[in-house]
Amino acid sequence: MRAYTLASIVPLLLLSSTALAAPSKILTGPFAATPSKDVVSTARAAVTPSAHGATLEYRSVTADVGTSRVVRFAQTHQGVPVLFRGAGVVLRKDGTPAFAVVRTEDQLPSTSPAISEAQALADATSLAKLTAKPGDARLTIYPTASGPRLSWVVVPSARLSGVPWVPVVIIDAQSGERIAAWNAARFAGAAKVYASNPVASPSLMDVTLPVGTGETTLTNATVQSLNCVDTKQAKDISISGFNLKVHVCELKQLAAADSNGDFLDAPGADKEPEDSFSEISMFYHVNVAYDFFTAMGMTELSTKPLPTVSNLMLPDGVQTFDTTKMADPNLPFVPFQNAFFAPANPLFSGIFGLTGAAMWFGQGPARDYSYDGDVVYHEFTHAVVDHTLKLVGTYHADEQGLSSSPGAMNEGLADYFSSAITGDPKVGEYASQDLAPGLPAIRDLSNKNTCPANITGEVHSDSQFWSAALWAARSGLSAADQPKFDKAIFDVMAASPGGDLGFDELAQLFITSVKTAIDQTAADALQKEMTDRGVLPGCQRVLEYADKPINGADPFLGGAFWAPGTQDAAISGAPYAPGVLQFHASFPGATQMTVSFNEVQTGGGGSSPFGGGTPFTPQIVVRFGNDPITFDYSSGLSATADATTDAPIAGGKGSATFEVPEGATSAYVMIVNGGQSSGGYKNVDFAFEGAPQADAGVGDGGVPEGGADAGASPTPKASEDDSGCGCRVAGQSQRSSAFALLLAALGLAFARRRR
Numbered sequence: 216m217r218a219y220t221l222a223s224i225v226p227l228l229l230l231s232s233t234a235l236a237a238p239s240k241i242l243t244g245p246f247a248a249t250p251s252k253d254v255v256s257t258a259r260a261a262v263t264p265s266a267h268g269a270t271l272e273y274r275s276v277t278a279d280v281g282t283s284r285v286v287r288f289a290q291t292h293q294g295v296p297v298l299f300r301g302a303g304v305v306l307r308k309d310g311t312p313a314f315a316v317v318r319t320e321d322q323l324p325s326t327s328p329a330i331s332e333a334q335a336l337a338d339a340t341s342l343a344k345l346t347a348k349p350g351d352a353r354l355t356i357y358p359t360a361s362g363p364r365l366s367w368v369v370v371p372s373a374r375l376s377g378v379p380w381v382p383v384v385i386i387d388a389q390s391g392e393r394i395a396a397w398n399a400a401r402f403a404g405a406a407k408v409y410a411s412n413p414v415a416s417p418s419l420m421d422v423t424l425p426v427g428t429g430e431t432t433l434t435n436a437t438v439q440s441l442n443c444v445d446t447k448q449a450k451d452i453s454i455s456g457f458n459l460k461v462h463v464c465e466l467k468q469l470a471a472a473d474s475n476g477d478f479l480d481a482p483g484a485d486k487e488p489e490d491s492f493s494e495i496s497m498f499y500h501v502n503v504a505y506d507f508f509t510a511m512g513m514t515e516l517s518t519k520p521l522p523t524v525s526n527l528m529l530p531d532g533v534q535t536f537d538t539t540k541m542a543d544p545n546l547p548f549v550p551f552q553n554a555f556f557a558p559a560n561p562l563f564s565g566i567f568g569l570t571g572a573a574m575w576f577g578q579g580p581a582r583d584y585s586y587d588g589d590v591v592y593h594e595f596t597h598a599v600v601d602h603t604l605k606l607v608g609t610y611h612a613d614e615q616g617l618s619s620s621p622g623a624m625n626e627g628l629a630d631y632f633s634s635a636i637t638g639d640p641k642v643g644e645y646a647s648q649d650l651a652p653g654l655p656a657i658r659d660l661s662n663k664n665t666c667p668a669n670i671t672g673e674v675h676s677d678s679q680f681w682s683a684a685l686w687a688a689r690s691g692l693s694a695a696d697q698p699k700f701d702k703a704i705f706d707v708m709a710a711s712p713g714g715d716l717g718f719d720e721l722a723q724l725f726i727t728s729v730k731t732a733i734d735q736t737a738a739d740a741l742q743k744e745m746t747d748r749g750v751l752p753g754c755q756r757v758l759e760y761a762d763k764p765i766n767g768a769d770p771f772l773g774g775a776f777w778a779p780g781t782q783d784a785a786i787s788g789a790p791y792a793p794g795v796l797q798f799h800a801s802f803p804g805a806t807q808m809t810v811s812f813n814e815v816q817t818g819g820g821g822s823s824p825f826g827g828g829t830p831f832t833p834q835i836v837v838r839f840g841n842d843p844i845t846f847d848y849s850s851g852l853s854a855t856a857d858a859t860t861d862a863p864i865a866g867g868k869g870s871a872t873f874e875v876p877e878g879a880t881s882a883y884v885m886i887v888n889g890g891q892s893s894g895g896y897k898n899v900d901f902a903f904e905g906a907p908q909a910d911a912g913v914g915d916g917g918v919p920e921g922g923a924d925a926g927a928s929p930t931p932k933a934s935e936d937d938s939g940c941g942c943r944v945a946g947q948s949q950r951s952s953a954f955a956l957l958l959a960a961l962g963l964a965f966a967r968r969r970r
Contacts, residue, residue: 240265241727242315244922251310258286258304261312269319271302271598277512277709281702282308282732284512285709292323297356297363299605299714305706313731318712320358324365328354328388328633328725330712332367335386339369342396342435343382347371349585357385358393358715360848361614361787365389370399381557383608385785395785397608399601399869400557403530405477408499412587412645413482424478424495425502433478433498437505439520440464440498443527444489446817447544459952460542462530466522473792482586488548488578493525493585497576500591507636508599511705516602518559518571524583526578551577552649554584556597572598582649589643590657592633599632600625603705604713609785610717613758614845616793616885617779620718622674627682628708634660635701640686660686664768666718666749667756672777672795681718684748685725688741696733703732719745757843757883760800764898775815775895778888782828789852791834791859791889799842800901801881807904810862811870815895831894833862834887835871839879862886875903 246261255273271288278284283305290300302317332354336347347369357366365388370381381399386392404424410416425435433440441484443464452459470478470491483490501523509515528548532540540546559571574594576584584590600606606625610617630642643657650657664680671677689700707724722745730738745751758765766774776796784792802808814831836856838844843854857876862869875882886896 220311221259236749240317241724242312243315243727244312244314246312246315254306254310255283255284256314258306258315259288260315261304262288262302262315262957265315265317266319267321268304269300271319271323273743275514277514278509279308280510280512282699283313283702283706285706287660287710289712290319291322292356292940293326295326295354295356297323297359298368299607299712301712303712304708305710305728314727315705316710318710319362320356323356323363324389326354326356326365327730328365328367330367330386330388330391332864334391335367335369335388338386338391338393339367339382339384342384342393343369343371344379345371345373345382347384348373353389359394359785359787361850364787366394380503384468387787392787393782394605394611394787396782399608400555404472405475406479406495406499407481408496409586411639412589412643414644414648415589415637415639415641418869419482422499424499426472426476426478431472431476431754433470433494434468434520435502437515437520438498438501439470439522440470440494440501441522441524442469442489442491442494443524444469445528445548449542449544451891462544462548464526465550466524468494470498482799483583483817485494486550486578486580487583488526488528490526490583493576493578493583496588497523497525497574497585497591501574501595503588504592504595504632504636505550507632508595508705511702512709513599513602513705516572516598518573521598522573524573524575526583527575527785528578531837543556550580553577553580554590554594554646554836556594556601558598558601572601574598577624579646579649581652582646584646584649584804587643587646589633589637589639589641590646593629593642595691596629596632597625600628600708603708604628604711604784606713607715607873607953609715610779610783610792610795611717612786612846612848613717614847615797615843616797616846617672617784618717618756619670619672619674619677619777619795620721621715623677624716624718624721625678626674627678628687628704630658630660630678630682631685631704632701634682634686635689635697636637640690644739658682664748666726666754667758668749669768670754670756670796671772671775672779673769673772673775676767676769678773680748683739684722684750688729688737688744691740692733692737698735699732700729700737703728706732711773717753718750722750737914754797755843757797760798760899760901764900766897766899767792767796772895773815774897775817776886776897776899778816778833778894778896779885780828780831780891780893781894786848786852791832791852791887792837793846793852793854794887796885798884798899798901799843799881800884802875802901802903803907805875805903807872808837808871808875808882809902810837811868811898811902812862812886812896813863813898814867814869815897817893828891830890830892831888832891833864833869833894833896834859834888835862836885836887837873838883839876839881840883841881843883844885861889 227412251257270291272291274287274289275502276286286304288302290297300319304315307313323549332352335352339347350655351372352367352369353440355368356363367386367388369384383399384396385394404426406424407419410420427435446465449460449462478495480491482492528551530541531546554576606621611620634640634644640660648653660683662679662683666680707728711788726738726741729741767776779792781792836859838856847853860871863872
């Protein structure tokens with residue numbers, strides 16, 4: 216839970232050199248602006264000198280809470296919004312600017328499209344499988360690694376409510392090329408509730424629920440708690456040319472106030488569907504999360520009240536796409552082993568009749584996800600990221616290739632704030648039992664993960680060194696300073712134009728904000744954590760080969776690395792999508808080098824959930840010598856490489872052989888993907904002709920077959936066809952993910968990477 220620039224006057228602090236477009240800058244002052252009652256004018260005066268003539272339109276101001284508030288501006292060009300570009304100013308309590316974030320584009324395209332809205336809608340419908348109607352497309356300027364492009368952003372308003380499918384399609388308004396596509400859904404009165412979840416806090420505690428005045432059900436101005444109830448009804452739906460009748464639940468409110476106005480329903484059994492306690496638990500925890508972020512200045516979410524759905528289950532037959540069973544309202548539902556947040560409109564912020572944003576929590580085969588407050592806080596934070604930072608759902612392109620940073624930081628922030636609310640680094644001790652018996656937690660922020668050792672290209676896996684750095688820095692603070700640290704992180708989320716950011720870029724923003732909110736010592740502590748984890752000054756995503764096959768360090772991924780497809784890369788005219796990692800091998804005296812790997816079936820792709828595209832088509836890029844492969848996106852895609860060749864897969868294994876230039880003793884190798892759909896691979900191995908064989912061992916960046924814990928909690932090993940999504944771990948089989956097969960049957964292959 217990926218989609219999300221700074222400028223400084225004296226001194227000018229430039230961020231990562233790997234950000235190839237609209238580099239981020241932090242303004243730390245001194246500022247010419249003087250405080251006034253008009254906070255918008257004060258903020259505008261602070262950023263105007265660094266905006267280089269960009270048109271900045273006022274968008275919002277957070278509440279005046281504690282020590283700061285944030286004023287936000289968006290960049291436009293001739294009335295057309297420039298996505299993820301603009302400025303934000305953090306103002307101190309006395310009204311003076313503390314620091315600012317500026318990210319603007321100056322080389323802007325024509326705003327006259329050659330591709331009509333109707334053409335864009337038709338193409339988006341073809342890809343998303345949901346009908347895009349007039350009003351579902353908006354003309355924008357979309358920044359890419361090769362520069363900003365006039366584009367149609369299409370978000371079909373037709374929805375499969377209860378299914379985590381919120382497609383976003385970006386289409387070049389001049390050429391008609393599909394620039395990018397992603398799924399924006401993010402996985403993951405008086406009453407007695409569990410403080411956190413039935414494992415971490417097994418005793419019920421007395422609380423007063425913030426029910427709206429005069430309400431007898433769980434509803435107030437910001438939250439409405441609903442239940443998925445089987446009333447034996449079937450509804451007609453049409454998707455991608457399929458006309459189907461599907462057994463669906465009805466959204467009802469079963470929890471009702473007693474004569475005293477209290478909601479004292481007892482918890483149901485772990486497997487009990489439709490229990491009213493799930494509504495109480497959801498209502499309580501969502502309001503806790505809402506209050507937590509409101510106390511830091513967050514404005515209300517755009518969907519009011521925000522619906523939360525408990526006990527989500529799916530029709531029988533969906534696993535095998537048996538349309539007869541799916542249509543039979545007399546068959547019992549099957550468990551939904553997940554939870555997710557679905558935004559209303561992920562850039563501009565219907566079976567069941569919900570058209571806005573919503574939180575959906577399943578009744579799994581062994582656990583009710585509504586009971587786990589950790590998971591509720593995680594998914595609610597995705598709603599906050601969607602409301603503020605808006606991290607994109609595509610990969611981040613830098614000179615090393617592609618990075619999962621936008622999606623990984625989205626997941627990392629969701630885990631971080633869940634733990635900040637509970638005070639516990641373990642996330643989801645209760646829901647984890649639905650995924651694997653004995654699994655201590657879904658994730659643990661006290662892990663020792665680092666970059667690049669724990670980079671796989673999968674967002675939940677790649678999030679953990681990031682969230683752990685934040686948690687470790689927070690844990691070292693006093694109890695009085697920890698809330699200030701949380702607000703410093705939130706202020707950046709509220710101020711940054713967001714979009715497509717690298718790990719190091721957002722880390723630098725947080726460090727500046729922490730210095731302003733607390734002091735230099737706290738900022739230095741965060742800097743050290745980010746440095747020790749490999750985030751700063753910038754993670755070099757290179758793993759060393761040491762005479763054993765290299766595998767990913769996440770045991771839930773079965774040792775796999777993700778290979779993004781061209782639909783994930785958002786690079787114009789690219790013959791392939793670069794990889795997320797390089798592998799370095801030394802071979803004194805070799806005359807020939809063979810690179811091999813095993814394909815991993817990812818059940819629809821590591822990132823792209825869109826079906827119908829060309830499959831994983833691996834190629835191998837090689838650069839001989841002592842310098843890694845680098846990429847340039849200024850005109851399509853070019854690489855500093857000596858050779859690029861196909862690596863056809865036979866029997867699940869791909870390989871390619873290269874002649875070693877005279878005098879070369881080492882090489883950097885990257886597995887790239889010429890297909891539109893993402894894929895996976897493992898067991899990256901090298902063989903050399905004419906080279907002496909070194910002693911077997913494991914390099915610092917490599918992990919032998921079977922994976923390694925890399926500081927993570929003990930976890931079961933996944934098989935190659937495993938799949939995960941939302942708050943689920945990736946070890947969860949795709950075959951037990953009912954909605955995944957429904958989507959697959961409709962041409963909507965779902966991503967294994969989400970958990």
